[in-house]
């Protein structure tokens with residue numbers, strides 16, 4: 001069976017924005033990271049600044065890397081990460097795959113926080129067969145009643161005398177905590193609440 005090209009997968013022709021597009025904006029609420037040429041779509045409705053990235057249908061597919069805009073669209077609108085169509089939902093909830101990671105809560109998979117978008121019924125089966133990552137991890141297929149929007153993660157910028165300093169790892173910023181003014185978001189996360197472990201549909 002040929003490998004599918006997942007809708008969320010990034011491509012080598014899709015390029016991130018440049019660091020010199022960023023500036024410090026002295027807003028009434030305090031200094032914050034901003035773009036020199038602002039566009040309405042740069043911020044989400046929580047005010048987080050998002051990475052700009054181009055979209056292309058060319059280049060090679062990067063199976064282990066998600067395109068920022070498509071990951072966000074899938075998570076926001078509950079679209080299948082493989083085909084971009086509506087994710088599957090029944091009376092027990094939406095279809096997700098989740099796996100145990102460092103930092104997973106003791107209640108896992110309940111209250112797991114994930115950036116991996118949901119799936120349709122067909123593509124949950126394909127993903128379990130084809131995803132090389134899942135072969136190495138303890139994973140579950142889940143129905144999730146309340147996959148609530150949790151927050152964003154990305155690079156945290158700090159302006160110093162010698163220029164921009166960035167966090168080495170991505171930082172998670174929950175919507176119910178104060179917004180981080182140096183955040184450049186690249187992932188949208190949901191918290192999986194009301195989960196039921198199921199077999200493959």
Ligand SMILES: [Zn+2]
Nearest residue numbers: 080083120123
């Ligand atoms: Zn699908």
